[in-house]
Amino acid sequence: MRKKVLLSDVVTAVKGRVLNNGDADYVRWVVSSGLMSDVLTTEEEEILLLSSLTTTQVVRTADMVGAHAILLACGKPISSDTVSLASELGITLISCEIPVFEAGHLLAPLFFGD
Amino acid sequence: MPHRFPILSEDSADKVPSLTMEIIFRLKVKDAMMTSLWTATKKHTFREIQTVMRDNEISGVPVLDDNRLVGIVSVSDIINALDSGHIEEPIEAYMSKQLIVLEDDMPLSFAVSYYNKYPYRRFPVINKNKEFVGILTTKDVLTAILNEMNNEINILENQLHHDKVELPNQIIREYIIKQFDFEKAGQASFKLKKLLKEKEVSRKIIRRASVAAYEMEINVAIHSNGGKITFVLEKDSITIITKDTGPGIADVAQAIEEGYSTANDWIRSLGFGAGMGIPNTKRVSDEFKIESEPGKGTIVKSVIYLEETDESQ
Numbered sequence: 003m004r005k006k007v008l009l010s011d012v013v014t015a016v017k018g019r020v021l022n023n024g025d026a027d028y029v030r031w032v033v034s035s036g037l038m039s040d041v042l043t044t045e046e047e048e049i050l051l052l053s054s055l056t057t058t059q060v061v062r063t064a065d066m067v068g069a070h071a072i073l074l075a076c077g078k079p080i081s082s083d084t085v086s087l088a089s090e091l092g093i094t095l096i097s098c099e100i101p102v103f104e105a106g107h108l109l110a111p112l113f114f115g116d
Numbered sequence: 117m118p119h120r121f122p123i124l125s126e127d128s129a130d131k132v133p134s135l136t137m138e139i140i141f142r143l144k145v146k147d148a149m150m151t152s153l154w155t156a157t158k159k160h161t162f163r164e165i166q167t168v169m170r171d172n173e174i175s176g177v178p179v180l181d182d183n184r185l186v187g188i189v190s191v192s193d194i195i196n197a198l199d200s201g202h203i204e205e206p207i208e209a210y211m212s213k214q215l216i217v218l219e220d221d222m223p224l225s226f227a228v229s230y231y232n233k234y235p236y237r238r239f240p241v242i243n244k245n246k247e248f249v250g251i252l253t254t255k256d257v258l259t260a261i262l263n264e265m266n267n268e269i270n271i272l273e274n275q276l277h278h279d280k281v282e283l284p285n286q287i288i289r290e291y292i293i294k295q296f297d298f299e300k301a302g303q304a305s306f307k308l309k310k311l312l313k314e315k316e317v318s319r320k321i322i323r324r325a326s327v328a329a330y331e332m333e334i335n336v337a338i339h340s341n342g343g344k345i346t347f348v349l350e351k352d353s354i355t356i357i358t359k360d361t362g363p364g365i366a367d368v369a370q371a372i373e374e375g376y377s378t379a380n381d382w383i384r385s386l387g388f389g390a391g392m393g394i395p396n397t398k399r400v401s402d403e404f405k406i407e408s409e410p411g412k413g414t415i416v417k418s419v420i421y422l423e424e425t426d427e428s429q
Contacts, residue, residue, distance in 0.1 A: 039392035042327045043399070047319075055387045059334075062302035063387075066309070066326040068319070083299065091306075 004030040007112045009071050009094055012050060015108045016098040018073065021085050024094035026070040032113065034106055038063040052109075054102050056080045061087045061095070069093060075102040137225075139264045145227055146220035148260030149241045149250035155180050156189065158208040162197040165189050165207065176238050178248060179211055185240050185248040187211035217242050220249050224260065227252055287311070287349040293336040293358070298386060301337040304345045305329035308356070315349065321422055324400035325354050328418045331393040332358045338383045340414065353402075356418045365408040372398065372406065 006028040013020060026048070033044045034052035041051060041063050051069045053060055054076045061084055064072050071094035074080060080097055088095040098105055154168050156179045165177050169191065179187040189211050197203040202210060218227055218239045230239060231254060238253045273292070282288050289311065291304035308329050312322045329345065336343045336358050343360030365371045372394050379389025394416075398404045403419035 036387060037390050037392070038387040039331065039390055039396055042331065042396055043392070053387075057386050058299060059302060059387060062306065062330065066302075066305065066323070066330045068323060 004113070006030060007050075009050075009096070011112055012071070012073065012109060013096055015112060016073065016075075016096075016100060016105050018096040018098040020094065020096050021080065022088045022093070022095040024071060024088070025092035026094070029070045032106065032109055033067075033069075034102060036102075041067060050109075052102060052105060054078060056084055058084050058087050060084070061091060061093060064093055065091045071096065073098060073105060075100060075105045135268060136261075136265070139261060139268065140225040140228060141223050143224040143260055143264060144220065145218050145222045145224060145241055145252055146249070148224055148227075148256045149220065149252040150256055151250040153178065153251055155248075156207065157181070158186065158211075159206050161206055162189070162194055162203045162210070166194050166197075166203070169194065176251070178240050178251065179207065180248055183247040185215065185217065185242060187213045188215060188240060215240060218252055219244065224257060227257060231257075285351050287315075287347075289347045290344055291346075292344050293333055293342060293360075295337065295340065295342040297337055301334050302330055304347075305333050308347050308354075311347070311349065312354065317354075317422060321354075321420060325356065325420050327400050328397045328420065329356050331397045332356060332416055332418065334388055335393045335416070336360050338379060338388060343413070352422050354420050354422065356420075358414075358416045360413045362411065362413045364410040364412050365406075365414055366410050368406055368408050371408075 007030065008028050010027070012018065012029070028048070029050040030048040031046045032050045032052050033041055033046060035041050036053055036055050038059055044067055047068055049067065049069045051060070051064045051072045053072070053074060056074050056078045058081075060072060060074070072088065074095070074097045077097065077099035085095060100108070154172060154174060154177050156165055156177050158179060158181065168177060169175065176188055176190045178185055179189060187207070189207055193211060194203075197210060216230065216234055216236065216239060218230065218241045220241050220243050227239065238251055240248060241250045241252055243249050289307065291307070293301065293304065305326055309322060309326045312325060329347070333345055336345065340360030341362050343358055346357045346359075348355040348357070370376050373391070374395040375391040377389050377391035383389035394406065397416070397418055400420065401418040402421045403417070405417045406414065408414040
């Protein structure tokens with residue numbers, strides 16, 4: 003099984019801002035896509051969903067695949083609907099200013115390191 | 117030419133949904149009319165009535181002699197009185213006495229036809245003893261029809277949730293999906309997920325069922341005119357069915373192919389419409405069926421076995 007990565011370490015790595023604290027404090031893998039159907043094909047569990055889409059459907063998709071957290075990149079404005087749905091579903095919601103590719107680059111050592 | 121009240125004109129009647137017709141035949145004038153009113157007697161002056169009209173923002177006052185309707189004073193009568201200089205005089209000599217009245221037991225359809233036939237916006241209402249009982253305005257008619265339609269829609273919506281008869285060891289849930297309701301799409305799937313959790317279905321199965329239900333729900337919301345999604349949970353399987361009201365799929369074989377989509381940029385910008393919805397649903401299903409007819413609608417059915425089989429791994 004993949005190792006646990008604490009969400010607090012994720013927040014530090016991408017200089018993120020926590021918009022909602024969910025039920026879990028860790029993830030084991032990152033799935034990144036702007037296409038929700040793509041996310042729904044993943045077999046991984048306890049994931050961090052990294053995306054630049056900020057609609058409520060991102061949160062619904064995360065919930066369907068049992069994601070523990072969502073990281074919304076590119077500093078896009080996030081509606082209160084998106085935040086309140088994450089809160090309702092117990093999913094951690096983090097936003098960061100950097101683009102998706104850069105966020106992935108900064109997160110990689112946490113997941114692939116020793 | 118603009119129609120005034122097209123509901124009951126000869127050539128439009130057969131285009132009106134039968135429920136609307138039924139409502140305006142079922143409702144009586146007395147169900148819609150106003151009964152709390154200002155009335156006058158013949159001895160009142162136009163000035164007195166004008167004051168009542170202005171203070172209460174009304175445009176017509178019936179004139180009674182005991183309970184008998186003897187006339188009506190409208191805004192145009194007041195204007196005439198001002199014009200001709202008899203505003204301070206009793207109304208008896210000048211008020212409209214040729215009255216078109218409705219009876220309280222008439223169906224509302226009758227009143228609607230009166231609005232087509234006569235230029236008036238309000239009709240006095242009498243009972244079968246010829247006593248004055250109320251006034252019916254166009255606003256009263258609209259309010260009554262809208263209220264009744266709301267009641268009917270409530271009844272229909274409740275039927276949709278409850279008219280499925282559950283067999284023993286079977287749980288059925290049904291939800292309406294509205295076209296382009298992107299905010300709410302996914303709610304039904306969320307409820308399915310919750311139900312399966314309560315029933316202690318395994319995590320892997322819940323995930324597959326959630327993905328199937330969610331993709332199917334999104335498909336109805338973005339591609340159809342709206343429809344419904346039904347979940348049937350049985351001892352050894354969960355069946356998910358979506359039924360929509362159109363427009364249907366011209367080439368089903370093509371629609372099942374991964375990457376084929378008719379979605380527009382707006383849908384794509386929301387993270388869907390890449391032609392993966394149907395293939396995704398099929399991938400997580402143990403049984404999958406899609407039936408569609410252009411101009412009619414599409415039925416998609418996904419069955420997922422609760423026991424993991426080798427084929428579904």
